[in-house]
Each structure stands twice: as structure tokens, then as C-alpha cells.
Amino acid sequence: MKLDQLTKPWAAFSYGFLDESAKREMRRRILKAIAIPGYQVPYASREVPIARGWGTGGLQVTLTLLKPASVVKVIDQGADDSVNASSIRKFLRRVSSAKETLDTLKADIIQSRHRIPEEKLREDQILVLQVPNPEPLRPVQPDMSEARVMHGDADYGQLWLTLYEQLVRSGRIMQGSSYPSMVNGRHVMTPSPIPRWDVPKMHMAANLTILSAGREKRIHAVPPYTRVEPLVFDDVPYRVEDHADKTCYRSGAMGFFMNELPQDDGSSSFEISDSQYGVKHIQRREGEAVTLGETYYREGRLER
Amino acid sequence: MAYVATRGGERAIEQSERLYREDLGRIDKTRVDAIAKSMPYLLDRVMGEASLYAPELAALALAQSGGDLYEAVLLLRAYRTTQPRLAIAEPVRQKDLFTVRRISAAFKDIPGGQILGPTLDYSHRLLNIDVLNGADFVPEPVEQAAEPAPATQPSLADWQKAQGLIADFQSEPVPLEEIPDVTREPLLFPASRAHKLQSLARADTGGTLALGYSTMRGYGNVHPTVNELRLAEAPVRIRHPRGTIFSAGRVRISQAEIISKAKGLQLGFSATFGWNEVKVIAAASLDLASTQEKPHPASNEEFVLYHTEPVEASGFCIHFKLPHYVTFQSSLDAIRKVKTDKPANKAAVPQADAARQAELEKAMS
């Protein structure tokens, strides 16, 4: 063997930024994550040109999946124009030549921080969620090694106990976003810091979801048609945010997850969080030909 | 009503980056060379934390980031990700190091002698204000020793092992390709010895110092003494595919052995790229502290290795600048609901007191 057989001709950067060995590792880990839904697969997590905590986990997954023919959408807090989403989108285009879209319906891969789009994802789509903390047990067990033992034993008693304590103290479960959810009846996962509104969208969804925490070096997945059940007590129903009757002041869309905007007079107005879905409403009102996809919620109620 | 084009975000980030770069001005090779020449210890610190030995690239990273160390380390780490691994160098033994400084606090004199080498340890920390007034600072020439110090020095620990003072763990030979590499495998706990020392080698200098200092002050039950501290140049020797071993150059390294007298004599160890004494002394103390039975939480292995990782820690810290309004909205909804439901809850749960409620709301914010 010669030295030059060990490598390939020099190039400033590999396609998709990650070098082949990093990509192969990502591929192996993604396959394990799909094979064991909700189980956190450890991975090396290479450094990428954005800071840790800014979507490096999601970015490594997207970089592994992208092809020049891919159409990619990037959102942060539901918005395509958020500065960090813009920055990630720009980087993805530069290193993969992939096409960009803002329209959920046109995307092959959607990388998102903290939201699932309102329009239903299809069987051919992949949702890549950025995850700050992959461990749903962290509030009850900050030691990752101990938490791993608890997952191994399916020992979720302490987690149930904290939920119960919240019920007793406050009359409701206080978990805001990142609602712990049971996947395929075996592993409790964090769905990432999406609002409670979005968690039911994962249950038996048609799309593949890959959740990746770059800083914490863990990856987990929810394959299509997989049970995702928020941890709730039989007699206390799961409650999503009370946005069913809110109307977006800009687009007029009603019954979707909203951003609350405090007003000078002490009141609040609301704007739809899925920014491009709101834009499509406005475009339609202005007479443009746009396709509004089927949504998970209709008139504020979950469609099943 | 028209909607704001979503390209607004892109323009904003582009212009903010331009503002930053405009302040730094043109970067040319002269500037990079000047950084490399005038700040070798800064380069060493950045290369150690980046786990990439490349002085020229480190100087470039410092030029590009305007001296923001965490940015410079991230630039180098991200570059490192793109580079293939061509070969694995042969192991380096202490006795093979071209040693320029080697001291022990455990003995007055040691085999091979105490070699002070370059240090500011005994200097008076006075600013040479005159330089600002046009009087250059010209360092006084070093006077040649009567006899030059030998290029290599024996290992003090070897002498202690031969004396039976410290345990001599028989190390099994490991094929080069089977040496674990924490940059290519996840760090799992309990960490392998290799992963632990590699993680400490690329740990944040400041973070390592903070935790190391806490064990030195007494949060933990080790009483550290510097057994040996060494600054050296290590030969990088690589096996050619034809089988011959050749030198690919040298890298500056520092290493420290810290010895504890608490229960017999035990060693803690650390080594890193570059000359960075504070880091290896602190890291070797943490290595020692973390291997004790029931270490203090601040020197627990998982705690130390997670929290001294410079790129992860700094990245997560600054990520709180990103908008979090969706998660905030979600919590707000839960808190408001508690308020509207309060009368009913009070009747149902008499022990739910106001203090706890406030605590809970604080926790949710």
C-alpha cells in the first residue's frame, strides 16, 4: 500500500463538508437510531463551522443526507427568516448545492429548531430536529451514566413521580415544551423543545424524524408510523397550549400555534408561529396561486 | 397588508458579520506571521484546545477571530473535521522527548537534574511602560552554560517505580490502530483511560484550572505535589507504507505528573499540545482526584470531562442568545393555566402553598 492510496486527491472541503469517515459514522448511528426508536445512540459528533448549541447535531444529520437534488427547508422557532435558520440554510447550500425552499410541501428535508410545521409531512419527507438536551431523565437524574441504566431497565418511575407531584402541587402538569414521550412502548424520549402542540404530530406520523444533539453527542429517531405517546395519567388528559381560538393578526389564520406579541396597551396580539404557512395564507388572500397543505390541526382541533 | 420578505434575516446576519470583520480590517500573511512570532504561548493554548497542531493555522484562526479564543478553537476544530486521517504516529516515551524544561517539586534534585529552561516563574511582573514611550525592550542575551543540558531526560516516575514507591502498572501493548480516539468515537462513562487523557488534553484551560483549583483547595481528598513537569518537543515518527519509520517533524508538548501522598503514592497525569503549564498541572490534579474512591462531585470524571470541553461549553453558553420564544410561550401557557385554575386547585390540594408555587414558576421561566 502507498500513502496516496489511503486518501483521495486534495480538495479544500469534502462534499457536504463532513469527510467520508465522519459521514459513514453518522450513517451507522442513524441506522441504529431508526432500528431502536427513541433510544439515544451515542456518536462522536464532529465539530462543524457553527457553534455548539446552535444546531450542530441537526446540521451533521442534514449534511449526511443531502444531495444536489435535495430540497431543504430550515426553520427556527417556526420561522424561515430567523437569523440562525438563514445562516444554516446558507451553509447547507454552499457545501451541498442543494436547493432551498420555504414551503413545507416542497421540502425533502426539513431541519428545525423547536417546531414541527403545521402542514402534514409525507412519507417521503425527513424532519431533522435540533436537540439541546437529549435526556428526558435529566431533571430527575443529571448523571448521564445513571440515566442510561434507568433507560436500560425501562425505569421511568421517578419521571412519573415528578409529573404526579406537579399535578398535586399545581393541579396540572407544568412541563411546557420538551414533553417526555414514550416511543414504541419502550423508550421515553424528549421530542426536543417543541411545544406540547407539536408532540401529537409525531404519533404515527407518515414522515421519518431524526433528532440529533451535537453538543451532547446523542442521536435518536422516530420512524414513520411509530407510536409516540406523551406521558400522561389515564384520568388527566394531555393538554396542548391554549391556542385553538387564537387568530393571526397578519394572515387571519386561526387555530394554529401562535407567537404572542405584547402590546403597548397591556393586551396581546398573536401571529402564526409557522411563518411560511402564514405567508401562504396572505399570498392566497392577495390572489396568488398557492397550495395550502392538509394540516394536523383543523380549527384548532387535532385531526385523527 | 404586505408581508416582510423572509430574506431580511439573511441580510441582517451578513451585515453584522461585515461589521465585525470591518473592525478587524484586512488580514494578510504579514499579520498572521506576526501573531505566530509574537504569541507562541497563545498559539500553544489554542492548538492544545483544538487538538490540532498547526501553528500557522492557529495564527490564522487568531487573526480571523480577532483573538477571541473560543472562536479560534472552533475554527480549528471545524477545520480538523474536514481532514482525513492518513497515519497514526508511533508512541512517544518520556525519555525520547527533547526536553527544554523539567522540574520536580518532590525532590531537591533528581536523576538528570532540575532543568529550569525558559520560564517567567521567578520574574518580577512589571510592565515595561517605556516601550510605549519609544524605548524598545531588548531582552538580555542568555549566557551559555558551561555544559549544555542533555537533550533528553529520564523519567522520574521510572526511578520511583524501581524503588517500589509507586505502583508499576504493566501496560499491554496496543496496536496503533486500536488506540481509542475520542474525536472519532463518543465519550462514554466510565471513560477509558485513553478517552479521559485525550479529553483533558483538549480541555479548556480556564475550565480545567477552575475545577483543578477547587480540588487543590480541598474539594476532594488529594494533596497534590508536582512530581514532574516537563516542556519538550516530541518527535512525530510515522511508519511509511514500505515499513520504515521516519520523522515527520516535532511538536511542542507539555506534560505533568501530580503525586498524592494521601494513600501511599499515586500519580495523576496529563499531557497536551503546546507549552501550557497551568493546564497540565490542573488537568493532572483532576486526573488524580477523579480516580479516587467517591471523588468530590467537582472532580467526578463525568462532571469534569463534560464541563471542561471548550467548544461545547462556550457554544451552549452563547446559544442562549438565540430566540427561545416558542418554549417560553409553551411555559407561559402552563403557568397562566395554573393561575386561572387556582381556586379549584386550592380546594383540591390544601397543602399547595404560595412559596412552592413561586418556586415552580421560577423553575419554569
Add this chain to the structure above:
Amino acid sequence: MTHALLLPTAEDTRSNATFDALMWALARPGVIQPLPDACLLLLAESLLDRECTFFSSDDGLGRQIAATGAYPAMLDEAEYVFTSLADGRNVAALSTLLAGNLLYPDASATIFSPAMIDGAGGTRLRLSGPGVNGSIDLVIGDVDRSFWSLRAEAIRYPLGWDVYLLDCDRLVGIPRSTFIEVL
């Protein structure tokens, strides 16, 4: 970094397309995925390198796989197992495969085997579980019938192993999470 857009090499394109098939095969058990070429080696090239161990029952293929840098290992230590399931004796040996442990169920094997998918003859299977919308039926030939009972015995979810079956350029994946009824 330059501002020109990066384009894939032919190698990048092929290994990305292969991984696409591998990923969707596991995400949609029983749904046939197209591969860029009819070749077991292709699968190895997109996944394996010097960080992996493998076992190949075919020496020729084994030598080709070793060129990826992956290390040959005994069957009971191999992470990636390339074998034929057509022979009952080969199948019986699989009872020793890595199935992971409760802390790390991913420390387990993946099998790659040729098979006849939805061809003339074979075992009729009904798959259900994650990735399957309800259930899906599949006829698998060139896989000894004993394999399916061995698999059922070996899997103690989340412990177990995952299987890929390859028929020319058509790929089917069966993760450990899939429940299989032999009809």
C-alpha cells in the same frame, strides 16, 4: 472557505444513494428500496471503515470488504455480518451474534444477506411494527425457514440485531423492532 458551491464526486453520489436505500429500508420495513447497483460490496462501502468489524462467509467478498479498512472478526464479535441465509447450518450459527446490552442495545450486529424478494416461492411473512403502516406481506426466498424462528428467539427488544436482504439492486430492511408473523 470558497464561495463556490460544492458538488459531489461519483463516489459521493453512489455512497449517498446507497445510504438512502439503507435508511429508508430500515425506516419502512418490508418496503423495497432501489440500490444504485446490484452489489453487497456497495453496502459495505457506504458504511464500513477502520472503525468497524465484519464477518464474511465468502472469502472473496471478505477481501474486498477488508479494503474499506474494516477488521475481520469472528461471527460472534462482528458488527457487520455478510452471509447467506439460504443454508440452515449458516443460520444456526447466527445464534451467537452480538445483540447489544441493556445499556447499549446498539452494540449489536447487522446482517446482510442475498435473498429472493417477492419472487417465485419462499416464506410468506407478515410484518408489523414501527415503520409499517398497519401490516405488510412479503415473500422471501433463499432464506432458510429456520431463520425466522431463530430471529424471534434472538430478539429481546431492544436487544437484538437488524437484517438487510438484497435481491439484485432491490433492498429490504427488517429492524429488530419489526414483528414478523410467518404465514
